[in-house]
Amino acid sequence: MDDLKQLxxxxxxxxxxWLTEQAKRNGSSLNSEAIRAVRERMDRETQPQT
Structure with a gap:
């Protein structure tokens, strides 16, 4: 992932x-949890509606 940008x-x-608690629960960083949450939303938005 060489195309990372800071935000x-x-x-x-x-x-x-909430993000902090999720990070602790999953043994990951706050940054990783924020990305995971956004990606889940992205996936829902881009999946075809059934």
């Missing part, structure tokens, strides 16, 4: 707390 992101405290 400064401001999120509400409850969103950060």
């Amino acid at each position: 400064a992101l401001r999120v509400p405290a409850d969103v950060k707390a």
Whole structure:
């Protein structure tokens, strides 16, 4: 993944707390959890509607 770009992101405290908890639960970084959440949404948006 050589095409990584930095993004400064401001999120509400409850969103950060949720991401932090997910990261702890999954043994991953806050960054990884944010990417996972966005990718899940991307997948839902791009899947054909049935």
